[in-house]
Amino acid sequence: MNIELLEELLAAESAWRKKEIADLILISEGNDNPPVILKSILLQLYAHWEGLIKRSAKLYLRYIKERNHKFHEVELNFKALVVKNIIAECIKNQNSLHLANEMNIIQKLELENLKYAVGINVDNDQDNSIIDTESNLTPEVLRKILNVIGLTYRQEYEAKSSYLDKNFLHRRHTIAHGSKIENDESFCLDIVTILNLRKLVFSILDIIIxxxxxxxINGxxxxxxxxxxxxxLQQQKSRIQAVFSEL
Structure with a gap:
């Protein structure tokens, strides 16, 4: 995978998800925003929030893997992924009475030509071995995923974490578990809320992509x-602040 293909794949992943939400919003507005459609939009918005983060992170890890860098060349988080994979192989035989697996780990880590190689299955959405959204992509889980792939969890994300938890994730959880909310005055879901959530969610996703x-590109x-x-990171700081000032 070259950089052009990575960019193409990321753009395509984002585009179809944005279009799907936009289409649902048009349907809702054309029918005076019935609650059942608003709930469907919220559920689908969450699905794309989780799906795009997982897919993008996996594509990035695959891109790096295909560069064939040596172990000592990559940043600490990527070294940790290699070590995790090696240890996982050792654990498979943890009941063994000898130390062959443990010695194999040491030998691999001491090799100067050890390559950065991490098995990543981009097309298997059920594979959570490296990128695990925990089926509940909260701000804290997002922080963990960004840490795995070496990106910064921005202060601006943290500032919006309570809003996301209350207005996005809690509502999604309630709807997904079949709770009846139509007569619950504390559960207000209208098109304005949906539009605000869409803007915030895709703003964060756009920044991460x-x-x-x-x-x-810059290695x-x-x-x-x-x-x-x-x-x-310093240059990016002011741009991200400008984006969030409009949310």
């Missing part, structure tokens, strides 16, 4: 580019 591309996942990464 843009950053994945920048990290891939910010490599130890040698740490200083360049710091410069980029």
């Amino acid at each position: 843009d950053e994945i591309l920048e990290y891939a 910010f996942y490599l130890v040698d580019n740490k200083d360049k990464l710091e410069q980029y």
Whole structure:
């Protein structure tokens, strides 16, 4: 996978999801926004929130894997993924009475030509071995995923975490579990709320996808580019603040 293909795949993933939500909103507005459609939009918005994060992160990990970098060249989070994979192989035979697996780990980590290689199945949505949304992509789970792929969890995301928990994730959880909400005055769901949530959710997703591309293009996942990464993060700070000032 080259950078052009990565960009194409990420753009396509985002586009069809945005279109699907836009189509549902048009249907809702054309029918005076019935509650049943608003609930469906909220559920689908969550599905794309979780799906796009998982898919984008996996594509990024696959891109890095195909660069064939050596273990010592990549940042600490990627080294940790390699070690996790090696240890997982060892655990499969944890009842063994000898130390062959443990010694194999040490030998692999001591090899100077050890490659960064992590098995990642982009097309298997049920594979949670590396990117695990825990079927409930809260701000805290998002933080963990960004940490796995080496991206920064922004202060702006944290500032919106309570809003997302209350107005997005809690409502999604309630609807998904079949609770009747039509007569619950504390559960207000209208088209304005839906539109605001869509804007916030896709703003965060757009920023993360843009950053994945920048990290891939500039090799910010490599130890040698740490200083360049710091410069980029500073430059990006004001842009993200501007985006969130409109939300």
